[in-house]
Amino acid sequence: MTVVANIVAQRDDFTLDLNLRIDDGETVVLLGPNGAGKSTTVAVLAGQLPLASGFVAFGDTTIDDSNDIFVPPRDRRVGVVFQDYLLFEHMNVLDNIAFGINTRGARMADARTDAGRWATRFGVGGLLAKRPSELSGGQAQRVALARAVAMQPRLLLLDEPLAALDVETRAATRRTLAQHLREFEGPRLVITHDPTDAFLLGDRIYVLEDGKVTQEGTPERIHSHPATSYVAAVAGTNLLTGRNHGGALALDDLDFELRTSNTQIEGDVLITVHPRAVALFTDEPHGSPRNTWLTTIDSVDPLGDTTRVFLADPLPIAVDITPASTAAMGLAPGVRVWASVKATEVAVAAVGSN
Template identity: 60%
Template sequence: MFVSPEDRRIGIVFQDYLLFDHLSVLDNIAFGPSSSGLSKNVARRAAQQWADDLGLGGLEARRPPELSGGQAQRVALARALAAEPALLLLDEPLAALDATTHVHLRRVLGEYLERCPAPRLLITHDPTDAFLLADRIYIIEGGRITQSGGPDEIRRRPATSYAADIAGTNLFGGVCDRGEIAIDTTGFLLHAADTKTSGSVLVTVHPRAVALHPTEPHGSPRNTWLATVEAVEHLGDTTRVLLGGPIRLAADITPGAAAALGLEPGAEIWVAVKATEVGVSAA
């Protein structure tokens, strides 16, 4: 069945925005409501609300060529959402934004998506956007879907090293025998609390489950080893430490702990992981 373009009620944010250069910011945003039959005044009031919500106040009279890339992207997003679409397609809707604006608009978009009954498809290279905004995630590698599932499912059981990387989970292949796992390629042994799974397995260790110590730890952790710091990344209230050694993995610790440990590339550090924090699933 053919539906004319003006009746399709599809909201789209294109990577290159495709704004109407002959219209002002406000009229670009009002285009959708106007096309759906609202009066000009009502459409412009709706457009003004979206302009305010997306931080476009004061830019309403500008034309697209007068906007920065981030401003144009916000106009494109506002235009798509103001139309109250029956289908929403978002292609990298937050990619060109500075960090502060990105966080704010992700929150605005998330609130909209929670109350939006329409089907929506979000394409992004930012795993944080995907895990915070999506109900279901499809991971594409080499042009094919390698895993799909809810955010929590993918965090708990990533199917590939790429999925583990974007989900922030350390992933290893290995062979398990009664809770003792020989990691592929290195033969390094990890101990897991799961003593029932055997054979080829995928092993996951969340970065927050990795503890770092200046000296060899003693006590409950069954997995301890000496590693080398490869990189230290500051991520707001978390510091991610990339570790080399018998196995490569990431650890997430607080900035205060990182400072106290004096971490820097090349430094040696003791690693501890409890057996209960080693996830095991059949490969």
């Protein structure tokens, strides 16, 4: 079954206009900053907000045609994992999972048996008698996922599934979530503002900005060819603007000059510098034609097999280096380092060419 939606929805003076397609067994990620329309999308799909125009269809079944048809939330079979999970505190884990099975017509005893099996599949089989308040964030997320999947939904919808977790547990939980998502064979939609979630969980990503999709594609495609500065920033590529005068780039809004090997494209240009193209040194480097400058570390974020370092003035850009180098150089916020990027790694494109 395939979910196809043309969502046009209105909330106050905000308009969402989104075309969406999710196939069985596919995880689609809706990635966007705050205010882009993510929660409006959740509300439309879960049945909290009727469409202004367009339609939502699950396979052959139309759920909302913005006219006569509006299937109420209880009949939609959209399994939602809410941002803060919304587990029912007056029920134990087993009954939380059994709730959606029971409401679909199964007798309570059968629903509990079934729920126990789902709990085991999602790694919470040992927590059946616990109350939600006794669970860790990661456990609660798995219970919420089991509860949503156990009702055999036609669409599995995860709203910011990792936002409620602290930084330490987020990376580990994200990995198990990726495995568990595959337990559900239907269409899956993950809503997130976190690019790391998007790249690790998504088979396909829709980038949503200000109510519109600005880019759609595989994580690899979006990573290598960001279409907007938001995508570039979240996808990891540094996107700058400036003017090219024979290889000397005067950057907009920054008191800094970069050199590029490209002298063909003159005038106003879009400049991309891949984070992996930038090297960091404790001492001033010397060698082939390259840009070098002294700077300060703004932040250091471990992302598994790479570490993302953000530099402060004069050129605030992202740099990816190995965790080993990070440790060897003792990189931490406030540390002074030399940054270096070859002129051949500074790519320019004419503005508007895309």
